[in-house]
Amino acid sequence: MSAVYINSASCISVQDTLKDQFFTDLTSENSAQILKAVEPNYKEFIPPAMIRRMSKTVKMSSVASHYALKEAGIEQPGAIIVGTGMGCSQDSEKFLKNVIDNNEEFLTPTFFIQSTHNTVAGQIALGLQCHAYNFTYVNTSSSLEFSFLDAKLQINDGEAENVLAGAADEQTDRTMELYRLNNTIKKEEDLPADYLHSATDGVIWGEGAAFFVLGKDQTENSYAKLTDIQISNRSDIEEIPSFITDFLAKNKLKSEDIDAVILGFSGDAKSDVHYTKAMDLFQNSSLLYYKHLSGEFNTASGFSTFMACHILKAQQIPDIMMINSEKKAEIKNVLLYNHLAGSDHSLVLLEKV
Structure with missing residues (x-):
């Protein structure tokens, strides 16, 4: 598509x-x-x-x-x-x-x-x-x-x-x-x-x-290009690296090409391990989280998508979302990873316009 x-x-x-x-x-x-x-x-x-x-x-x-x-x-x-x-x-x-x-x-x-x-x-x-x-x-x-x-x-x-x-x-x-x-x-x-x-x-x-x-078309108000989406009902922790790298490869990208990763850390020790595992793939990317700002709920990824749009448009990351201190001079590719209680994993790739 x-x-x-x-x-x-x-x-x-x-x-x-x-x-x-x-x-x-x-x-x-x-x-x-x-x-x-x-x-x-x-x-x-x-x-x-x-x-x-x-x-x-x-x-x-x-x-x-x-x-x-x-x-x-x-x-x-x-x-x-x-x-x-x-x-x-x-x-x-x-x-x-x-x-x-x-x-x-x-x-x-x-x-x-x-x-x-x-x-x-x-x-x-x-x-x-x-x-x-x-x-x-x-x-x-x-x-x-x-x-x-x-x-x-x-x-x-x-x-x-x-x-x-x-x-x-x-x-x-x-x-x-x-x-x-x-x-x-x-x-x-x-x-x-x-x-x-x-x-x-x-x-x-x-x-x-x-x-x-x-x-269909880019406008002067456009926030981002919605490049690709992938969804998996269940993913074991061991499968997370391949789940993400295969998705990036499909879009001709590697982990180092991702400027910012927005992860759905919710404070639930049992299911947050998936995000911890995903972080290992992105040593040189800005790592962000957001559910301390929105709370957890079924469609909390709407909030993260909204934030990602503004980050790409403003080329600025709020300090309150930062997990690490890595900041790129230009934010071009943003990856969003979310799930709820370990089920229904989703990846969304957004690109600067």
């Missing part, structure tokens, strides 16, 4: 990433079990009557997609593709609670209709009155990467010239309660978390929405 261009990038996250010059105000979050997204004033973007009926995922995605389309100067994308791990889980919980409270009788369908995972893509399309290709991917931590792959196919096959692609996930009280019980979320006594040298299991959970406009 031919490369496509990321022509705009927008993100709602634990950081105030909607504002200009957010690079200088990034703060590490390592003392809370759960991190909440910094939300905009939704009334500026969504009619008040509609806000009441929207879950947090839909609201965040509506605003993030609005910013992405506005920056790209596009009113109608040729396709809308969204990735999500948990979907609109707030409405799912409300529907299930109604089922229990009403003994499975006299149920209103609203919460069920709004709980489906494709609600986000559907609501964005309704807001834009867009009748183009509309698809949702639910593949845990590689949901955004599958959305990008589909977007590349749509563009390469001539089905669309510009695609709105993104990912979003929200938190819900009951799910967070369950995550605490099964130790997905770090115990209070294990905080503050050490993201890079953790001796304990579990993560700090976050949330957010990231949207991008992918285009």
Whole structure:
């Protein structure tokens, strides 16, 4: 497949990433079990009557997609593709609670209709009155990467010239309660978390929405070239070096050609060993991490992709993301490596335009 261009990038996250010059105000979050997204004033973007009926995922995605389309100067994308791990889980919980409270009788369908995972893509399309290709991917931590792959196919096959692609996930009280019980979320006594040298299991959970406009052609606003993507459901630690080197070789690159590597260290001792293994391949690259800024969640890679876009465009790396002290004079190739709890490994290669 031919490369496509990321022509705009927008993100709602634990950081105030909607504002200009957010690079200088990034703060590490390592003392809370759960991190909440910094939300905009939704009334500026969504009619008040509609806000009441929207879950947090839909609201965040509506605003993030609005910013992405506005920056790209596009009113109608040729396709809308969204990735999500948990979907609109707030409405799912409300529907299930109604089922229990009403003994499975006299149920209103609203919460069920709004709980489906494709609600986000559907609501964005309704807001834009867009009748183009509309698809949702639910593949845990590689949901955004599958959305990008589909977007590349749509563009390469001539089905669309510009695609709105993104990912979003929200938190819900009951799910967070369950995550605490099964130790997905770090115990209070294990905080503050050490993201890079953790001796304990579990993560700090976050949330957010990231949207991008992918285009066939480079524009003056382009952030990066989306060169290639690779996804593997399972990879043993011993397979990580070949997983990465084979991917680079396919793109006629070696590890020394990568200027910056963004790794998904989450503070989970059990699964972070994959990232430690990957670091050994990049002795002369800038090594970065980001989940101390965003928290861990199914589509946290949206935040890392957003950061990578800004790093390539500004040719500047925030010190708060640095693992080592290596800095290149020019940042040309950036590799993103992510997984969730050791499953669904993804590699994304971005190139300076």
